[in-house]
Amino acid sequence: MMPLVPVWGLARNEFDSLALMPGLEVPVFMIHGMADDLVPPEQGRRLYRAAPEPKEWYAIEGAGHNDTYMVGGEQYLDRFEAFCRRCVRTQAE
Helix, strand or coil: CCCCCCHHHCCCCCCCHHHHHHHCCCCEEEEEECCCCCCCHHHHHHHHHHCCCCEEEEEECCCCCCCHHHHHHHHHHHHHHHHHHHHHHHHHC
16 A cells, blocks of 8 residues: 655745736735635735735635635625726726
8 A cells, every 4th residue: 555645745836926916917806814824914915015006905804715705705796896897997998
């Protein structure tokens, strides 16, 4: 019987997201769960601060890394839709 090998220890992709943020040419809607234990909220805030406009930060209290939609509920969709509408309007002007 073969022992299990932890694949996460073998495959490592590292991206310097902070260095790439200022060069973005698209709107940024950053959603962050404040209980995220994978990407700390302060790391998300640093990325947000480095992003060009238009941008919006949406912190969801009590949400982790993969449950922002469920915890955010209807407000999650409303905020995202409003951001998209503002960006489309800005691009059309």
